[in-house]
Amino acid sequence: MSKGVEVIDIGQKFGLFSEYWHPRIAGELNDSYVKLVKFKGEFVWHMHENEDELFWVVKGTLLIKLRGGDVTVRPGQFVIIPKGMEHMPVAAEEVHAILLEPKTTVNTGNVENERTVEAEWI
Amino acid sequence: MSKGVEVIDIGQKFGLFSEYWHPRIAGELNDSYVKLVKFKGEFVWHMHENEDELFWVVKGTLLIKLRGGDVTVRPGQFVIIPKGMEHMPVAAEEVHAILLEPKTTVNTGNVENERTVEAEWI
Numbered sequence: 001m002s003k004g005v006e007v008i009d010i011g012q013k014f015g016l017f018s019e020y021w022h023p024r025i026a027g028e029l030n031d032s033y034v035k036l037v038k039f040k041g042e043f044v045w046h047m048h049e050n051e052d053e054l055f056w057v058v059k060g061t062l063l064i065k066l067r068g069g070d071v072t073v074r075p076g077q078f079v080i081i082p083k084g085m086e087h088m089p090v091a092a093e094e095v096h097a098i099l100l101e102p103k104t105t106v107n108t109g110n111v112e113n114e115r116t117v118e119a120e121w122i
Numbered sequence: 123m124s125k126g127v128e129v130i131d132i133g134q135k136f137g138l139f140s141e142y143w144h145p146r147i148a149g150e151l152n153d154s155y156v157k158l159v160k161f162k163g164e165f166v167w168h169m170h171e172n173e174d175e176l177f178w179v180v181k182g183t184l185l186i187k188l189r190g191g192d193v194t195v196r197p198g199q200f201v202i203i204p205k206g207m208e209h210m211p212v213a214a215e216e217v218h219a220i221l222l223e224p225k226t227t228v229n230t231g232n233v234e235n236e237r238t239v240e241a242e243w244i
Contacts, residue, residue, distance in 0.1 A: 005188060005207070009199045029174035029202045030224055032152070052151035058198075066127060076180075077131045080151045085127070100222065102152055 010036065010058060013122055014096050021115060023099060023107060024122035035099040035119055039091035046109035047086045053101045054080050060095035064088070073097075132158065132180060135244055136218050143237060145221060145229060146244035157221040157241055161213035168231035169208045175223045176202050182217035186210070195219075 008026050013036055017024055020040045027034035039062065055062060056078040064071050064079065065088040073079050081087050108116045130148050135158055139146055142162045149156035161184065177184060178200040186193050186201065187210040195201050203209050230238045 004204060005193055005201060007193050007195055007199050007201045011198055027200065027202050029176050029222065054151050071127055071129050073129055076133055077129050078149065079127060079129045080149050082126065100151065
């Protein structure tokens with residue numbers, strides 16, 4: 001393998017942590033991070049003022065509540081929530097998702113509360 | 123569904139085209155595109171001077187030749203090729219991959235030849 005080029009196995013990385021709503025960083029490219037996250041239950045309504053955010057589901061069914069109507073994302077599907085759009089992820093059962101977003105993105109966006117966490121490398 | 127928020131089904135999108143080495147755009151976020159591409163055979167050695175590029179394999183086995191040693195990427199795995207690093211994708215059998223890269227990225231990077239194509243929305 002070349003120095004600095006690592007093949008990342010998503011399933012293996014998901015096996016390394018169990019906390020919900022605590023994104024882990026699995027890669028960086030340009031100004032963005034690739035993050036892995038496990039969801040279960042309801043998050044909080046929030047938005048990212050300056051960052052579009054991609055949600056890619058690899059396990060489970062993710063409901064994303066939106067003010068104008070909800071979307072449901074299943075394994076093999078993704079959705080992009082544009083900057084400025086309020087949203088709230090909801091996972092009735094455990095969901096594994098990949099997030100792609102600028103490095104500046106905070107998980108709770110414009111809201112700071114007990115759900116606000118910093119992503120760490122995994 | 124909210125206006126402008128579309129759930130993208132990767133398998134459905136891959137069913138809409140058959141050409142190899144001709145990326146299709148399935149989403150945009152921030153300054154980047156999410157592209158779908160089918161590989162078969164060898165591409166050309168090239169590099170992207172200013173853009174890191176992510177390859178995510180969803181079907182088949184992708185060999186990426188690198189000057190310092192090759193990497194093999196299988197379904198459920200991804201690799202990020204940093205800007206400035208020469209690489210050549212090779213697919214012994216058909217590969218379906220997701221690319222994530224800045225909108226400015228040209229498929230053949232610093233090389234312009236008959237393999238150079240523009241990505242279109244799908």
